[in-house]
Amino acid sequence: GAIQNASGFSWATSGTGTFNDPESLTPVYTPSQADIAAGSVQLSLIAQPLNECAASVTASMILSIENAVAANAGSNALICQNSTHQHFGTVANASGFRWISSGNGTFSNPNILTPVYTPGSADIAGGSATLSLIADPLSPCILADTSSMTLTIQRLPTAFAGANMTVCEGLPVQLQATAQNYSSVTWVGGGSGTLSDRTILNPVYTFGPNEIERGWVSLLLIAEASSPCFTRAFSTIRIELVKRPVANAGPNASICANQTHQLSGASVVNASSLVWETSGDGNFSSTNSLNPVYTPGSLDQQSGSVVLTLTAMPNSPCLVAVSSSKILTIQQLPVANAGQGGVICQNQTFQLNGSAANAASILWQTSGDGAFSSVGILNPVYTPGSLDVQNGFVTLTLVAYATSPCLVQAVSHVSIDIQPLPVANAGQNATICEDQSFQLSGTVSNASSFIWSTSGDGSFSPTGSLSAVYTPGSGDILAGNVVLTLTAQSMSPCVVEATSSIQLSITGNAFADAGNNADICENQTYNLSGFVANASAFFWQSSGDGTFSSTSSLTAVYTPGVGDLSNGTVVLTLTAQPLTPCSLADESSLTLAIQPLPVVSAGNGGSICHYQSFALSGTVENAQNFAW
DSSP states (O other): OOOOSEEEEEEEESSSOEESOTTSSSOOEEOOHHHHHHSEEEEEEEEEESSTTSOOEEEEEEEEOOOOOEEEOOOOEEEETTOOEEOOOEEESEEEEEEEESSSOEESOTTSSSOEEEOOHHHHHHTEEEEEEEEEEOTTOOOOEEEEEEEEEEOOOEEEOOOOEEEETTSOEEOOOEEESEEEEEEEEOTTSEESOTTSSSOEEEOOHHHHHHTEEEEEEEEEEOTTOOOOEEEEEEEEEEOOOEEEOOOOEEEETTOOEEOOSOEEESOSEEEEEESSSOEESOTTSSSOEEEOOHHHHHHSEEEEEEEEEOOTTOOOOEEEEEEEEEEOOOEEEOOOOEEEETTOOEEOOOEEESEEEEEEEESSSOEESOTTSSSOEEEOOHHHHHHTEEEEEEEEEEOTTOOOOEEEEEEEEEEOOOEEEOOOOEEEETTOOEEOOOEEESEEEEEEEESSSOEEESTTOTTOEEEOOHHHHHHTEEEEEEEEEEOTTOOOOEEEEEEEEEEOOOEEEOOOOEEEETTOOEEOOOEEESEEEEEEEESSSOEESOTTOTTOEEEOOHHHHHHSEEEEEEEEEEOTTOOOOEEEEEEEEEEOOOEEEOOOOOOOOTTOOOOOOOEEESOSOOOO
16 A cells, blocks of 8 residues: 555455554555455455644555366265275366375276276275365366275185195194185085084084095185175185004003013004114114114113003105103112212211112121111111221111012222311419510310410510410409410311310519618617518618618618718619529618717807907708707
């Protein structure tokens, strides 16, 4: 649209369609369904005046709406492969139309609404074809309309009863027929035999007595066509029958272990060949003869019997051979097995686990002086005697006596090793000084290993030696003794350990304490208060010339001598002599300081006049202070 001298404008429609922008001079108008049904609509552009007193101005146009083209190919249809299809299509608002096919069939005339369509080979092979009616539009419309229908093509039925076959008597015959494009199938024929289901492709046929006697049967398969087809399909199959083999091995028999067996009374029929087999390890003089000689093997004799089987091999196509068996019983010679030997501890018994076969009775014997819980059972308990223990082993014998008619007995031996219990000897009790270590001298025998242990906190060096050196710990010294134990671990199968202990007494070193240093006056004596421990004896000594009331008393009285007084000090020593086995004495000393008595002198006298003073010249010694 276009406007001049307008203050504004807008678009309006006589219909119900919409403008994408009614305030634009170039909007897009979308007709409504009512507009399309009416076939046209008036669109108006309204311009508003510049002067408010003037009237608005309207310009209109007519928009004609042409209906779109429409095509209808008709409903889907179903035909038989040997039929054609009559179409009934319709078109509207079309300038022209034509038919096309997705397959390779042909139309009687593709440019009429009611052509006849003849399916092509590809249509039949695919089972359907899509037939489309294309209608071209009237101007100004440009989009053609296409309508399609599916023409389904039902193929004619086919049937194949299967290839002729030959089967074995007694087996059901699994039919494996095939058919296509059918609505149902039916089997016809079979005589006195039976079909598991006559309406399926793969029923099971079982021969009847008449057909077994005759040796064959013929069956007919009928496949009915699926609508709209009508033509049936037919197929036949012939089944030949082969008889099963029959075998008879003859009656059971018995022989002695050292004999052979002549087979007799055996027979086979309907067989291509025959073979003898054994469940054991014997052999036949001929495995393909009806009456061979069988020689038992060692396993046959051990088991006491063997199954001899005659197998009749089938004629083709039978696959299952037929067998008949007989039992050949073999009286075996006795067999004895004393079981596995072993090792026991001297304080243990040994559980025997002998075995015997084909024996009338059994008996246990020993090479030593032990005893059986029972000599007539296979699993007695054997208790070693003192001679067995001394020898370190014993041989036990199991005797199995033969069952008639066999005469030779069987003998089996088992050896038992006897492990003695461990023995440990830690040595003799001993005493050491606290600053000494102790050389051990233990012995063990019949031991897998050994170990030293202490009741205290000392240590062994080396730990794995019978002659280890033990160094006492502080706890051992404080306690004054410790128990050292040698443990010998038993050798398998013994489980009891052996232990031996000694007591190691620990004597402390001599100790002396003379007491603290002291002071006395020269006219005094000194009461001592010494202390000793772990001492066999003790005595006092002086570095001066004083005397003790008793040199062997811890509380002796010391009287200083002239030399002590002159020196002013003296050293008093307390000596403690050690207890055996310690060898070091201990000394402790104190210093006794001796204070001399004070000495005073006022000096010499003199004479003075009464008005004179007098100068004194006094002296003092060994005094802390003085006064006039």
